[in-house]
Amino acid sequence: MLKGKNVVLAVCGGIAAFKAASLVSKLIQAEVNVKVMMTKSAKEFVTPLTFQALSRQPVYDNTFVEPDPTKIAHIDLADWADVILVAPATANVIAKLASGIADDMITTTLLATKAPIYLAPAMNVNMYNHPAVLRNVETLKQDGFIVVDGSEGFLACGWTGKGRMAEPEDLLQVLVNHFSVRTGVFTGKKILITAGPTQEKIDPVRYFTNHSSGKMGYAIAQAAKNQGAEVILVTGPTSLQVPQGIHVEHIVSAQEMYEKAMKHYAEADIVIKAAAVADYRPSETFSQKKKKQDGDWFVGMERTIDILKTMGEHKTSQILVGFAAESEDVEEYAAKKLQTKNLDLIVANNILMEGAGFKGDTNVITTMTKDGKKKDYPLLSKTEAAKWILNDIASYIERQVNQ
Known part of the structure; x- marks a missing residue:
């Protein structure tokens, strides 16, 4: 899958x-063409000679060094790349990219390229959680950068938490996934996506809800739009x-989500129900x-409409996709839901x-299809998981067409 690809x-x-350095070695073993760029600070940790020996290519570390007078090095590199991976991506470079600053080899090349750009952040947990860094990362996501977070764990500075760079094996898999994704399948298709939580009112100041952030559904919506689909997003409060x-x-409520989703259901080619819809709502509202009173307060609950089941019962030609977020017997419940809801x-x-x-920027998913295919995925950013979900939908559609 990676053989012959150009990775910067x-x-x-x-x-x-x-x-x-380990990642370069793995890419070379996968027969990838690799060119390495380095910041001045990066050379304080690993020498350019290390990457030159591993990649068998010159290392680019100075915007003003032009070894070939017929080319502008950073423009040539930007055009050469099929994909660019920034790893590690420091808080400093993230801030530069978010602000459009181009003052070294890496930032000038990234501003000039039209290739997809993946960022693998690495820094102290407190730096990562600083409002400025979070704001810059969010800006880059909106600009189309794909952020690949690592796992939480022990950091070189002695702290424990978020900030570890994704492992080379995981980054290699991210690139495999990138080049595996089919294109063109969703062009012109109408995709209905539900996302986020619902809120079930008790009184003017209280409601029942859940921990869903909507990030997975929004990531799928963005990925589907990027692949040429006409996307309708029905979203709860996020x-x-x-x-x-x-x-x-x-x-806001499950009933409202049902009404809006069903309004668009008949015209949709593909429906992806990623929302975490309340199964129950208060049977009495105020x-x-x-007011606070002595003793306990018991709130009676009644079932909401099962949107996914209703869609399955009224399905004509739609491809219907559901989610199973479980805390135990995950695959067993998912397989049952796949069958009983006609997914x-x-x-x-x-x-x-x-x-x-919920709420995090990563996910670990398993996809299961009606025709018996099952795929397990490692920890991925929700952006990457969204692309892979769409890829599996595309594969399923192709199999149905070819039957």
Whole structure:
């Protein structure tokens, strides 16, 4: 899958630069064409000679060194790349990219390229969680950069938490996934996606909800739009920015999500129900705030409409995709849901697994299809997971056409 691909690796100044050397070795073993760029700070951790020996290519570390007078080095490199991976991506370079600063070999090349760019951040956990860094990362995501987070763990600085760079094996898999994704299957298709939580009102100040952030559904919406689909996003309350070019329907309750989703259902080619819809709502609500009183307060609950089941019952030609976020017997529940709700594909994940729960930027998924195919994936960013989910939907559609 990777043989003959052109990958530019941009190495920034952090202790995780040693992992970049291992990644180059693995890419060369996969018969990838690799060219390495380095910041001045990166050379304090690993020498250019190391990457030159591993990649069997010159290392680019100075914008003003032009070995070939017929070419501008950073433009030539930008045009050569099929994909660019920044690993490790430091807080400094992330800030430069988010601000459009181009003052070294890496930043000038990244501003000039039209190739997809992946970022593998690596830094102290407190740096990673600083509002400025979080803001810059979010800006880059909106600009189309794909962020590949590593797992939480022990950091070189002695802290434990988020900030470790993704392992070379995981980054290699990210690139495999990138070049595996089919294109063209979704061009012109109408895809209906539900995302986020619902809120079930008790009184003017209280409601029942869940921990869903909507990030997975929004990532799928963006990926589908990038692949040429016409996307309709029905979303519960989130703090996320709706991707440009997507028709959005904002809802609050499960009933509202049902009504909006069914409004678009008949015209959809593919439906991906990623929302975490409340199964129950209060059977009694109050127009005024319920006052505190002595003793306990018991809230009666009634079932909401099962949107996915209703869609399965009324399915004509739609490809119907559901999610199974479970805390136990994940695959068993997912397989049952796939069958009983008349789905074509289901995405299962264990919400208790590290990196796979609600609100985070990563996920660990398993996809299962109606025709018996099953795929397990490692820890991926939700952006990468979204692309892989769409890839598996595309594979399923192709198999149905070729039957």
